[in-house]
Amino acid sequence: xxxxxxxxxxxxxxxxxxxxxxxxxxxxxxxxxxxxxxxxxxxxxxxxxxxxxxxxxxxxxxxxxxxxxxxxxxxxxxxxxxxxxxxxxxxxxxxxxxxxxxxxxxxxxxxxxxxxxxxxxxxxxxxxxxxxxxxxxxxxxxxxxxxxxxxxxxxxxxxxxxxxxxxxxxxxxxxxxxxxxxxxxxxxxxxxxxxxxxxxxxxxxxxxxxxxxxxxxxxxxxxxxxxxxxxxxxxxxxxxxxxxxxxxxxxxxxxxxxxxxxxxxxxxxxxxxxxxxxxxxxxxxxxxxxxxxxx
Amino acid sequence: xxxxxxxxxxxxxxxxxxxxxxxxxxxxxxxxxxxxxxxxxxxxxxxxxxxxxxxxxxxxxxxxxxxxxxxxxxxxxxxxxxxxxxxxxxxxxxxxxxxxxxxxxxxxxxxxxxxxxxxxxxxxxxxxxxxxxxxxxxxxxxxxxxxxxxxxxxxxxxxxxxxxxxxxxxxxxxxxxxxxxxxxxxxxxxxxxxxxxxxxxxxxxxxxxxxxxxxxxxxxxxxxxxxxxxxxxxxxxxxxxxxxxxxxxxxxxxxxxxxxxxxxxxxxxxxxxxxxxxxxxxxxxxxxxxxxxxxxxxxxxxxxxxxxxxxxxxxxxxxxxxxxxxxxxxxxxxxxxxxxxxxxx
Numbered sequence: 150x151x152x153x154x155x156x157x158x159x160x161x162x163x164x165x166x167x168x169x170x171x172x173x174x175x176x177x178x179x180x181x182x183x184x185x186x187x188x189x190x191x192x193x194x195x196x197x198x199x200x201x202x203x204x205x206x207x208x209x210x211x212x213x214x215x216x217x218x219x220x221x222x223x224x225x226x227x228x229x230x231x232x233x234x235x236x237x238x239x240x241x242x243x244x245x246x247x248x249x250x251x252x253x254x255x256x257x258x259x260x261x262x263x264x265x266x267x268x269x270x271x272x273x274x275x276x277x278x279x280x281x282x283x284x285x286x287x288x289x290x291x292x293x294x295x296x297x298x299x300x301x302x303x304x305x306x307x308x309x310x311x312x313x314x315x316x317x318x319x320x321x322x323x324x325x326x327x328x329x330x331x332x333x334x335x336x337x338x339x340x341x342x343x344x345x346x347x348x349x350x351x352x353x354x355x356x357x358x359x360x361x362x363x364x365x366x367x368x369x370x371x372x373x374x375x376x377x378x379x380x381x382x383x384x385x386x387x388x389x390x391x392x393x394x395x396x397x398x399x400x401x402x403x404x405x406x407x408x409x410x411x412x413x414x415x416x417x418x419x420x421x422x423x424x425x426x427x428x429x430x431x432x433x434x435x436x437x438x439x440x441x442x443x444x
Numbered sequence: 445x446x447x448x449x450x451x452x453x454x455x456x457x458x459x460x461x462x463x464x465x466x467x468x469x470x471x472x473x474x475x476x477x478x479x480x481x482x483x484x485x486x487x488x489x490x491x492x493x494x495x496x497x498x499x500x501x502x503x504x505x506x507x508x509x510x511x512x513x514x515x516x517x518x519x520x521x522x523x524x525x526x527x528x529x530x531x532x533x534x535x536x537x538x539x540x541x542x543x544x545x546x547x548x549x550x551x552x553x554x555x556x557x558x559x560x561x562x563x564x565x566x567x568x569x570x571x572x573x574x575x576x577x578x579x580x581x582x583x584x585x586x587x588x589x590x591x592x593x594x595x596x597x598x599x600x601x602x603x604x605x606x607x608x609x610x611x612x613x614x615x616x617x618x619x620x621x622x623x624x625x626x627x628x629x630x631x632x633x634x635x636x637x638x639x640x641x642x643x644x645x646x647x648x649x650x651x652x653x654x655x656x657x658x659x660x661x662x663x664x665x666x667x668x669x670x671x672x673x674x675x676x677x678x679x680x681x682x683x684x685x686x687x688x689x690x691x692x693x694x695x696x697x698x699x700x701x702x703x704x705x706x707x708x709x710x711x712x713x714x715x716x717x718x719x720x721x722x723x724x725x726x727x728x729x730x731x732x733x734x735x736x737x738x739x740x741x742x743x744x745x746x747x748x749x750x751x752x753x754x755x756x757x758x759x760x761x762x763x764x765x766x767x768x769x770x771x772x773x774x775x776x777x778x779x780x781x782x783x784x785x786x787x788x789x
Contacts (some may be wrong), residue, residue: 190663335531338498341518343596353544357535358788 188417195410207407211415221415226306232369233315235321235370238314240363243322244355247329250270258326265319267388273335273383276312277303280384304386310337317373322368326364328354362429371423376416392416447632448509448599451496455504457490457656458499464490465501466656472634473672477626479635481643482653483679491653492602495634497521508600511683524593524631530585532577538564538588539573545596559632563595564588570771583614590622594629601626601633607642619645639678644668652676656657670706677784682708682740684751685784689724693778703784708740710753710780718758718775725751729770739763743774 150398198204211217242261246254264272279285280303302308332355340350378393385394392412399409450472457465465487472478480488493499506514513521516716517704532541533620539560546556564573567587577585586606592606593601606622622702623646626633643650644664647727651661653674660672671677674685684706694715711725714719726744730750734757741763753774754764766772 333529333531335527336533338496338518339525339527339531339533339543339592341498342496342521342523343550343592344519344522346519349548354533355549373492 158218162397179338184413190355191410193414195414197407199405200408204407205285207411210412211408215414216390217415220390220392220412221419223389224393224419224422225417226375227309227313227389227391228371230310230316231374232321232367232370234310234314235317236363236367237379239318239325239366242318242358243325243329244351245324246322247332248328252353260324261319265316269379271384273380276315276348276384280308282411303384304307304388306385306389307380308386308390312384313377315368316377316380318372320369324365324369325362326361327357328365331380360434364434365429366418368424368427371427375420375423405444446599447630449476450600450632451505452491452495452635452776453505453507454710455491455494455501455671457487457499457501458492458541464726464732467492468504468653468656468658470651470658472632475630477623477633477635477646477648479637479643479647479650480653481640481650481679483638484692485655486653487656488638489604490656491731492634492636494527494738495600496523496602505764514519522600524595524596524601526586526589526601526606528605528608530606532585532588532592533578533662536577536726537573538569538580538780539691540579541577541588542573542591542595544592547789551594554721560591560592560595563591567591567621581620582610583615584612584617584778590625594631599632602632603635604631605637606635608637615642620709622646644680649682652679654679668707669780674703674705675781677705682752682754684708686725686745686749686751687747690745690747690749691725691781694720694722694724694775705782705784706751706776706780708752709738709756710776711753711755711774712759713753713755713772713774714759714764715775717774718777722775722777723780723781724773726771726773726774727751729768729772731768732766734764741774743772769773 195207196203198203198206245258246261251256277284281287282299282303284303286302287299290298302311336354336358337350340354343351376393377391377395380395381389381391382394392415396412396416397408398404399412450470450474452468455465455468468491470478480491482488482524490499494501497513498514501514504514508521508523515698521570534546536544539557542563543556543560546559551559554559561570561573564570569584569587571590572580572584577588580588589606602620607618610618611630617643622635635643635646644667649661650664650667652659652667654675659779660667660676662670667676668680671680671683676763677683677685686704686706688702688704700721706725715722715724724745725745727745729741730744731742736757738757739755741755743751743753745751751774
């Protein structure tokens with residue numbers, strides 16, 4: 150059977166669709182202006198000498214420098230380290246929040262979110278007060294005789310990692326908590342009624358069903374971490390130099406727009422690579438989910 | 445499969461000032477099919493969840509056979525449960541769902557697979573083993589949930605309104621199938637529902653619950669015909685509760701008892717059909733409704749009380765012509781008039 154469509158009704162349907170699409174125009178405009186154009190500009194800059202002539206010298210200079218590769222390594226170490234700690238701390242925390250009574254969960258959630266409401270610079274300097282050689286933590290440790298020497302907690306990789314985890318943990322927690330909270334409690338009950346221990350419930354039901362949340366949380370943490378600047382700059386004490394601080398130095402110390410642009414593009418490529426890898430990992434996980442859960 | 449009796453001994457549970465279970469005691473025999481029937485909030489699901497181990501009673505004891513399970517963790521109770529929303533694992537296919545309890549018990553993979561497939565065949569789901577649970581219909585999900593609950597041969601099965609999400613025809617098919625499965629396996633089963641027809645069709649015995657208490661425990665027929673309280677009488681179907689004064693015995697003797705219950709379908713409009721030993725109620729027709737298999741007449745007695753009269757369509761030749769306001773008499777056999785102890789009309 151064929152139905153003849155009234156052209157007037159078809160036109161109405163088209164007009165409706167066009168209207169809703171047009172609602173995205175202001176956002177598209179801003180994104181185009183604030184993201185795409187600067188990126189194109191950076192790409193152009195990366196091919197210009199300070200004199201304004203076209204060159205690939207910037208790439209040769211940056212990519213042949215050992216500093217660049219060590220900065221890349223530091224970026225990866227910081228990002229993956231932050232992610233690993235976030236997964237280790239955040240997943241059990243999310244599980245605790247998701248299984249707490251709503252009132253308790255809301256209160257705990259407020260504590261978790263508190264850092265997000267504080268300016269990042271304030272928080273970062275707050276960590277200085279705590280982690281410094283003569284800071285609160287070292288004072289307590291040496292004062293109580295737990296350690297004989299001051300622990301090197303700041304102006305190094307450890308301090309930077311602490312500061313970054315502090316910032317990233319709530320961002321990681323939110324999607325994981327949302328995923329866990331959405332798990333039907335009857336699934337947990339069903340699992341237990343069939344004989345699952347708490348460990349088995351977590352392994353066979355809760356973790357597979359919150360994998361999507363853990364994945365989203367990991368993507369957010371990695372994307373924020375890769376370009377993170379303030380925390381390494383303050384808590385790293387000049388000894389922790391990821392790509393972000395290298396870019397800043399290229400600009401403020403050397404006014405070298407060409408090198409800075411190349412480094413910026415390197416960051417972009419890194420993000421794209423990680424994105425592709427994560428997507429591939431997710432596809433693989435989805436394929437294996439059914440098979441793995443049977444084990 | 446060895447099934448076990450269940451003893452519920454003075455179990456109470458309160459949530460703040462709300463009493464969900466009020467000193468409930470109940471003995472369920474090994475292999476029995478017992479239904480907990482009641483309106484929402486009557487405590488039937490709370491009692492089921494207490495047996496499963498997901499609700500901790502405030503006081504009382506729960507026994508499985510002669511083992512006290514009151515404080516036993518849910519995963520050690522060896523009870524199969526079918527949940528209202530089925531609670532199938534969305535990240536596993538049908539086979540993995542059914543084999544799950546066996547996998548937890550470290551059953552060798554080949555054996556687990558073979559047992560799961562056999563159980564799927566038992567609930568008539570052969571051929572769907574590799575299907576994703578999201579791709580199943582409601583009835584098929586229900587069968588997977590059943591298969592998963594029996595595959596590990598639990599000694600007791602609990603079912604929490606398992607058919608409430610299915611449409612009417614499918615629900616009726618599943619009622620017979622669940623009962624058949626129970627008879628095949630001989631497994632002690634406690635079934636929760638708010639549907640009185642379902643309870644009547646499926647059960648060996650019914651425990652009617654209201655406000656956290658068991659009102660009556662008996663066979664379906666006795667629950668229906670001989671309710672012990674007004675609540676049970678009215679919950680189990682169209683019941684008319686009348687004072688003895690409104691009822692005239694056609695042999696002229698006084699009707700006795702404190703309060704009488706007459707089911708709507710016990711009435712006849714033809715005195716001959718009600719027999720010699722019968723009662724008569726006189727009144728005015730207030731409303732009538734055709735319901736397919738029967739007519740429902742609303743009769744206003746002279747005292748003002750309304751009485752529902754249900755006449756099978758096959759016997760209701762003249763019902764279509766009845767007009768509101770018309771005087772009429774309904775007759776019921778005396779054997780169908782049940783005196784409820786201690787109730788007032």
